[in-house]
Amino acid sequence: MTIAELGTFLRSRRERLSPTDVGLPPGGRRRTPGLRREELALISGVSTSWYTFLEQGRDVRPSAQVLEALARALALTGDERDHLMRLGGLAPTTPDPGPETIDAGLVDLVEALDPRPAYVTAASFDVLAVNDAARELFGGMTATTGSPANVASWVFTDPRAREVLVDREEVARGVLARLRAATARHPDDARVAAVVETLRRESAEAAAWWSRQDVREDRSGTKRVRHPRLGEITLAHTVLHPAERPDLTLVVYGRCATAGRA
Template sequence: MTGSSGRARELGDLLRSRRARLQPSDVGLPPGARRRTRGLRREEVAQLAAISPTYYTVLEQGRDVRPSRQVLDALAAALRLDGAERAHLHELVHGAAPAQTPVVETLPPAVPALLDRLDPCPSYVTGRCWDVLAANRAARALWTDWPARPARERNLLWWMFTDPEAREVMVDWPAEASALLGRFRSASARHPGDPRFSELLERLLAASPEVREWWPQHVVTPLSSGTKRLRHPALGEIELQHVVLQLADDPEQKLVTFTAADQDQDRIAGLLE
């Protein structure tokens, strides 16, 4: 963690937050004496991870030390981290050096053309910070008209957390918004030197009370396919299955495409006529 005090503090915050959510019974320890604070004690986590309490305390304090991958695996097991959280733990300590990337992300012309051919299946491509780089007509009809928005607002996170329209469109808004923020956190750990992540986060923290509440909880969420429920003025509520594909030219660019039941798919097509 040399030279990365901000990431060391984030590691400490993550360990502390995950320790607080566990009880002794969760990890097979006796309840012991009355506890003044919630969660496990530091020495209990150290015992479970087979490290010294002093070393664990140093990690939680955000000191600039660099635990080995073996120690991180032991901490992940002790704190019952899931796969995404464990990967995030490693990225905070052993993440790759920041890549030199262009300020403006671009797509090969074939990608927007592919999106157009996917109509009426809603499809869009997001960049590393979830800027919407391209979207077909069906996606613009169901979500928002991305090209019509100011350039700084063509971002899925910004739309999700600051535009009241998002809370109308996304039927399960709290779960969707929390998961999106968790994916953003995971991506930001892979690009610790990219100022676009910190700039967007600062804007979100200033604009959204939910981001201010949820960001300290250190939720990390992996990319995954699944189901989304959307609400449209003309169609009502519709359920969509989606898959996420990473582009070979830049794996941080994600193509997301959706399909609905046949009847709903026909109704989406009707919006485009």
């Protein structure tokens, strides 16, 4: 992770705000979208020249207080604020766990959860364990070309994902946002970097959306899917991280919330 990435992220968040969003008068015509640098510097209490150096990726090291002020001024979400801190070197990153392996007990747990769909992924979205219910529900997710199977690759490059995921674009954007968060949490993880590079090369959507700098952490929620037997359904899912391996993610789908005809 470099200081240049911090500057790129700050610029992307600045450009999405208008003066009226932060209580400033709209002003005259603007050549570029969003707040001007001097406007952000004003509302965050940072000098314009120093902020400019930061956004340009010069070798300046912001304090936690400065980044907190910028986070407030930019109205960052909690996930974005944490990402900003990591880019600034002020939040702990997760050490590279080495080869992506999984404890046999966790594999047994995933199998025992059947008939509830469940799977375990690494920070790179590589699938490390999956049960039969998940294989049926996400047709082809664990049978993607290449090894290992990868959720992000399936969502972006496998046509079957468009058939299974009712809100496929929303899911894809969320996957990419979580991958960006993973690059900051695991800056030395070669597999995470390789997955991002492959997606940007093989998917026009991923290449275009990556520049948006969206960030999101894992969280529980619901997903609409087209089930091969039940038709279109909405499933609640719970996201868990094993205490000994917080870099791994266990996703468990619960009971059908709604069901309808496909």
